[in-house]
Amino acid sequence: MKGFIRNVTLLLMLLALPVIASAEVVNINKADAQTLASELKGIGASKAEAIVKFRQEHGSFTSLDQLTLVPGVGDKLLSRLRPMLSLDSD
Template structure:
């Protein structure tokens, strides 16, 4: 019974602690991040992350989250999913 209580307590701790930890993470600078780091953003997989890097290298830095619509496949909905997790 004690083991079950410990497991339940640990589960509850993770449920409430992990979202708080995620919010404390520093924003990702999309103008300096590599493709691997960009994949940590919601809605950004390997292909889109590489496209962000290529767009940035070809046409200069992004000035805002909305600027990221320059990348094919990234629209307003995707941007709204990570807007508070990026910096420029």
Template sequence: MLAAVNLNTATKEELMSLKGIGNSKAEAIIEYRKANKFKSTEELKNVKGIGDSIYKKLEKELTVSNTKNK
């Protein structure tokens, strides 16, 4: 299994590697985290264009942390 994608540190390319996340959604995630660091993966649903269905498909592939160590 691949390492989980950290919503607080992932590059645009890493975000786009997730199923259902294209260029515009990756940019929206990055803009959201600039204003509000993610405290939980569930906050991804607050990003424009990402709802429950996309979140449910991705939740096991996501993590949040404030460090770049992992």
């Protein structure tokens, strides 16, 4: 029975791998509102527009933590999105 459970668990992990690997990293300093909303789960049109507006008013983000200054983006959401975000300026 242990072997069966282990094999089922391994199979499920292997099936999930393409989904995990396909997650794109989004550059919050370059992405437009449409890209933010479509690529980041939990970011709808209004939050995406707020992120772009904040960036236009305050300049590029220098830290992912600055996203919590955007209305509607809290610590919990940022924690979940952090692996999918980039600050690259090139």
